[in-house]
Amino acid sequence: MISENxxxxxxxxxxxxxxxLQHGRALREQIHSQVSIYDSMFQQKSNLSWEEVREVAKEFQSTLKVLTPHLLTEMEGIAEGADLDVLDIIALNCRSEIALGSFSDGCTTLCWKKSGGARVLSQNWDWRATVKKNLAMISIEQEGKPVLYMVTEAGIVGKIGFNLNGVGTCLNAIRAKPMLSTKVPIHVALRLCLESKSVHDAVKTIESLGGVASAQHILCADYTTALGLELSPVGDKHIAEDSNGLIGHTNHFLENQYVDEPPWLSGSPIRLRRLGDLTKELLDVGVTGDDINADLLRESIFSDTFNLPQAICEQEDPLRPEGTRSSTLFNIVMNLDPKSLGAEVVFGRVGSGEEGSVLKMPW
Incomplete structure (x- = not known):
């Protein structure tokens, strides 16, 4: 039996x-579970029934048909393979937008430029524990596009990973308004980045389609470039690397002031400051070059429990209602050096003693 780790x-x-079709058939059980989980979450957090969610998905169906028809066709295949209606699958792929920021994936992302120039891109992904059993490691081979590898939720076409051109993506959720269903959902934008040949191509593609439907942060990097893409329906800001070759981000915008973003996740600024302190400590002891690897990042940063439960390595908060608790579900570290391109993934809370083994992409 396959475990969650x-x-x-x-x-x-x-x-x-x-x-x-392959996706839908292979993950049929997990996709049905995802629909059930998000049905409950929409009711609890947004007071929306699944039928109301599907009505919003209809708006995105029209958008996808015009802007990204190949990904709408893929969603239709997932629906057929899983024996669901396509609106169920679109709803999963637009869940961040439909919830209007009520879903709060609390994540910590980091990109670090090594002295030789290559970037190391990394993240803890924090979300509801019920979703963990429905995560999958997926590679996609399609004509005319780079082969891509990602960790994603069953039924969702784009998330966190990299392609064989060395373009990688990480994600931080942001709670801010507005949301516009005439623009690209964030999980579709992530997939478009993973189909790109460079960071600049990814930015160009998103801009050519008119931008994204909701406020989110994509940390996107390749061998030569890293940008923190603070995206929103009403304007974007791009964050460059600092003087040490670092970009760190949590769940609030740093430079994008185009949106209405009231404070909502008290641990986000604390995690960001802690991330800065931990990377400074490593810099101060001379960490550089090939020292910046997955083992170091997991042990020195992504297992950090300062300010629990809202730590970099998040733990469920027993004071919150059971259906709203989040914890770190996996860590990923991507080496975007073309000479040693690949990623290591650990499911569970790294450093907790209950995490899984180190898994490799490609496999």
Whole structure:
């Protein structure tokens, strides 16, 4: 039996429809579970029934048909393979937008430029524990685009990972308004980044489609460039590396002031300051070059429990209602050096003693 710390690995190949069908058939049970989980979450957090959620998904269906028809076709394939309606799958892929910021994925991301120039891109992804069993490691091979590897939720076409051109993505959720269903959902934007040949190509693609539907942060990097993309429907800001070659981010905007973003996650600024302190400590003792690796980052940064439960390595808060508690579900560290391109993934809270083994991408 596959445990939550030993997730399904899928290799999907072919046309958008074929990729979707393979995804839907292989993860049918997990996708149905996701629909049930998000149905409950929408009711609890947004006072929306699943039928009301599907009505919003209809708006995004029209948008996807115009802006990203190949990914709509893939979603249609997922729906057919999983024996669901396509609106169920669109709802999963637009869940961040439909919830209007009520879903608060608390995550910590970091990109670090090594002395030789290559970037190391890393993240703890924090979310509801009920979703953990429905995560999968997926590779996608499609004509005319780089082969990509990602960790994603069953039924969702784009998330956190990298491609064989060395373009990688991480994600921080932001709670801010407005939301515009005429623009690209953030999980679709992540997939578009993973289909790109460079960071600059990814930015160009998102801009050419008119931007994203909700406020989010994508930390996007390749061998030569890293940018913190603070994206919103009403304007974007791009954060460059600091003098030490670092970009760190949590769950609030640092420079983007185009949106209405009231304070909402008290631990976010604390985590960001802690991230800065920990990287400074490493710099002060001379960490550089190949010293910046997955073992170091997991041990020195991503297992950090300062300010629990809202720590870099998040722990469920027993004072919050059970259905709203979050914890770190996986850590990923991507080496974007073309000479040693790949990623290490650990499911569970790194450093807790209950995490899984180190898994490799590609596998």
């Amino acid at each position: 030993d997730p399904i690995k899928l290799t999907l190949r072919g046309s958008p429809r074929e990729i979707g």
